[in-house]
Amino acid sequence: MMKAAINDRSKDLVFIGGGHSSAIALQLFGLNPLPQVRLILISDTLKTPYSGMLPGHVAGFYSYKETHIDLQRLADFAKAKLYLDRAIGLDLANNKVICEQNPPLAFDYLSIDIGSTPDTISVTGATEYAIPVKPVPKFLSRWNEILKTASERPDRPLTISIVGGGAGGVELAMNAKHRLDRITDNLKIHLFHRGERLLESHNRWVSKRLQKILLDRGINLHLQERVSEVFPDRIICESGLNVECNYIFWVTQASAPKWIKKSGLTTDSQGFILVRDTLQSLSHPHIFAAGDIATMKDYPRPKAGVFAVRQGQPLFENLHRILRGETLKPYIPQKQYLSLIGTGDKSAIASWGKFGFHSPLLWLWKDYIDRQFMNRFDRT
Ligand SMILES: Cc1cc2nc3c(=O)[nH]c(=O)nc-3n(C[C@H](O)[C@H](O)[C@H](O)COP(=O)(O)OP(=O)(O)OC[C@H]3O[C@@H](n4cnc5c(N)ncnc54)[C@H](O)[C@@H]3O)c2cc1C
Structure with missing residues (x-):
């Protein structure tokens, strides 16, 4: 245990x-408590999803419980007070968090990890008619509605469009297809991507392999198509392509909520909090940020759960140090990292730099890693 x-x-x-x-x-504060430190968690949900298992939940491989961390239980373990509320601003002159429902909450130190949401603002109709995959609770509630409707009327045609050909969009397409094919024979899935290849941040083998899997499974792939307008029953692309559909899922580039930049924290050009390698805000060193909402100024990395997970330990250590008045330590994230991408059939692709490999054994390995991660919260 660390000294207090x-x-x-x-x-x-x-x-x-x-x-x-x-x-x-x-969790680490629960294991290493500090006297005279009050912990407070403001969360807009009591159950937070683990991104690594979310596509598997869509496929029906994992239950809701298996894929969500119980924040009340975690807060109890850490002896933190949990406010079920949404932060909507910061009063940095007085060090207070502005919440939707509670009066402003004072802090000495602040740690922000609110993730990101797909950008819907840039396309007409997307905010009104598309279903963004984040916030996840809203997405899952719509997904469950679709499952229910499809189960009640499996004879009806069901067409789903997915916008975004990054890891999130492609995983969603494969896993949604797996689940819905077990309910109806009348399913069509369209995937729209503005780039010339899927998962452009991965190597070409991975893109090609995923493209082949999608096509083999009968998913309609629209590469180099920019969606320009969204209606309740159709999608229109800049090329003139017009696709009728019942539901539209939005899995485009991550975006940050506007209140972050408005609060006065220094951000990058997209509104994500710029942090040093100690995870402290560039402009406000008593404020820390991690996960998608943070951009490490000297070590920018893709917005992915794997980095959010890795930042957990250094975030804890530096918060613990600053509270004890000690010098903080830098954290340098790995440049090359292993991605395990589930292909919706209990098989997975490993992507590592220039290398790629596809096998059901990789799914077993991914499943083991993901369950290990979730099991640590069962022990709290
Ligand atoms: C379909 C899909 C599949 C993905 N698959 C993978 C994958 O396999 N591997 C991978 O590495 N990445 C994956 N990602 C990316 C991954 O989801 C994110 O990078 C990851 O969730 C970021 O973690 P985080 O800790 O930053 O935030 P999150 O996990 O998004 O958590 C943020 C939390 O803050 C809460 N919150 C948000 N706003 C507020 C507020 N204003 N006030 C209070 N609480 C708030 C949210 O409810 C949530 O509980 C996937 C994304 C999608 C959409």
């Missing part, structure tokens, strides 16, 4: 969002 500081007055450390890094940090 002797402070003259108690300090409030507030966490906004119970994302992957926050969850790990809170």
